[in-house]
Amino acid sequence: MQPVEDRLVEIFREAGIDTIIALPCDRVKWLLKRIADQGNYVPVTREEEGVGIAAGVALAGGRAAVIIQSSGYGNMINAVLSLSQFYKLPLPIFISHRGIYREKIEAQKPMGLALKGLLKASGVGYTVLQYPEDLKKIQRPLYRVFKEGRVHAFLLSPRLWEGCEAGSYSLNQRVFETIVCPEKDKRKKIKAELTRFEVMQNLKDFLKGEVVICNLGIPSKELYHVIDQPTNFYMLGSMGLVSSIGLGVSLKTKRRVYVIDGDGSLLMNAGTLATISLLKPQNLTLLIIDNGVYGSTGGQPTHSFSVVDLGLVAQGFGLKKVYTISRASELKEILRKKNTRGPRIIHIIARPGNASVGNIPLSAEQIRDRFISSLREG
Numbered sequence: 001m002q003p004v005e006d007r008l009v010e011i012f013r014e015a016g017i018d019t020i021i022a023l024p025c026d027r028v029k030w031l032l033k034r035i036a037d038q039g040n041y042v043p044v045t046r047e048e049e050g051v052g053i054a055a056g057v058a059l060a061g062g063r064a065a066v067i068i069q070s071s072g073y074g075n076m077i078n079a080v081l082s083l084s085q086f087y088k089l090p091l092p093i094f095i096s097h098r099g100i101y102r103e104k105i106e107a108q109k110p111m112g113l114a115l116k117g118l119l120k121a122s123g124v125g126y127t128v129l130q131y132p133e134d135l136k137k138i139q140r141p142l143y144r145v146f147k148e149g150r151v152h153a154f155l156l157s158p159r160l161w162e163g164c165e166a167g168s169y170s171l172n173q174r175v176f177e178t179i180v181c182p183e184k185d186k187r188k189k190i191k192a193e194l195t196r197f198e199v200m201q202n203l204k205d206f207l208k209g210e211v212v213i214c215n216l217g218i219p220s221k222e223l224y225h226v227i228d229q230p231t232n233f234y235m236l237g238s239m240g241l242v243s244s245i246g247l248g249v250s251l252k253t254k255r256r257v258y259v260i261d262g263d264g265s266l267l268m269n270a271g272t273l274a275t276i277s278l279l280k281p282q283n284l285t286l287l288i289i290d291n292g293v294y295g296s297t298g299g300q301p302t303h304s305f306s307v308v309d310l311g312l313v314a315q316g317f318g319l320k321k322v323y324t325i326s327r328a329s330e331l332k333e334i335l336r337k338k339n340t341r342g343p344r345i346i347h348i349i350a351r352p353g354n355a356s357v358g359n360i361p362l363s364a365e366q367i368r369d370r371f372i373s374s375l376r377e378g
């Protein structure tokens with residue numbers, strides 16, 4: 001009989017899935033090896049990051065699936081509800097269901113036992129796959145996921161893999177490059193000049209006609225006020241995921257993609273910088289408007305107000321083109337540059353403060369539909 005992992009890869013292909021996003025579980029190591037070998041694999045640092053990337057892939061016309069461990073469902077619930085379900089974006093989640101069958105690790109049991117209840121509570125249907133013959137049960141719900149913009153979970157019992165012994169990783173060599181002690185005197189003080197709204201006003205001409213994915217809360221409202229266009233995707237929830245969504249979009253379009261992120265949000269999902277660094281999408285520019293506060297919720301200081309340098313953090317994640325600036329002239333100079341091959345990180349030190357602008361008069365579906373059609377049209 002065909003090995004389970006080969007059949008799963010075939011099912012993904014038959015369903016038109018072009019991107020497989022995963023965070024490993026020991027039980028699916030053979031499957032992940034098989035997927036990594038075929039080249040459309042996006043390894044992530046946290047499961048909710050995967051939901052963001054899958055959303056971006058869907059918005060740009062692609063098809064993604066996510067593979068996680070049952071404990072990882074706990075890391076993604078908010079994103080499943082307030083991004084995938086809220087915008088009705090397709091998300092098939094293949095969950096290695098631990099803690100329920102011949103489990104040796106006690107810590108797997110709490111999430112493993114709670115999983116079905118959590119899926120039910122989050123309105124996510126599921127299909128249990130215990131034996132190789134059960135793989136037949138995947139096709140129909142998977143078809144509905146993409147046709148109807150649904151979230152559906154496929155619970156992969158450890159029993160499914162009994163007898164599997166295909167290849168695994170053999171990474172023994174490692175040479176690591178680092179700066180052991182950065183020179184102190186190279187540090188410089190940058191004074192914030194612009195508020196977030198003023199940054200957006202300076203971005204206006206550069207963002208015209210471009211694909212823009214914008215952070216939730218007041219940033220999206222300000223962007224709507226400064227320049228509304230169908231190629232703007234406004235986030236209404238799922239804090240932290242804007243750069244992940246932008247990454248997903250950038251993987252599936254040839255167009256330039258601009259992300260407007262915030263310091264509080266990026267700190268919540270900083271690991272996505274590592275994934276951007278790994279995948280190196282040349283069409284992606286992250287504009288991190290670092291006003292040092294959670295501006296949308298009352299201006300409480302974030303850790304970047306006092307101790308965190310997000311530009312250095314980005315460099316630490318291996319990103320090469322990182323600019324930390326505060327002036328409008330510097331921003332424009334970078335954006336005017338002919339060589340725009342990214343990923344580029346423009347870290348803008350800004351002043352706290354919000355413009356008084358109204359709500360965005362668009363529903364999630366309207367934001368989604370006009371974005372998808374404008375990308376499809378070119």
Ligand SMILES: Cc1ncc(C[n+]2csc(CCOP(=O)(O)OP(=O)(O)O)c2C)c(N)n1
Nearest residue numbers: 217219239262263264265293294295296297
């Ligand atoms: C999971 C989650 N926690 C908290 C919030 C509340 N919240 C919405 S926007 C926001 C602030 C975001 O700050 P930042 O990314 O720095 O953007 P700014 O508004 O300062 O531009 C917070 C805390 C939320 N929506 N979701």
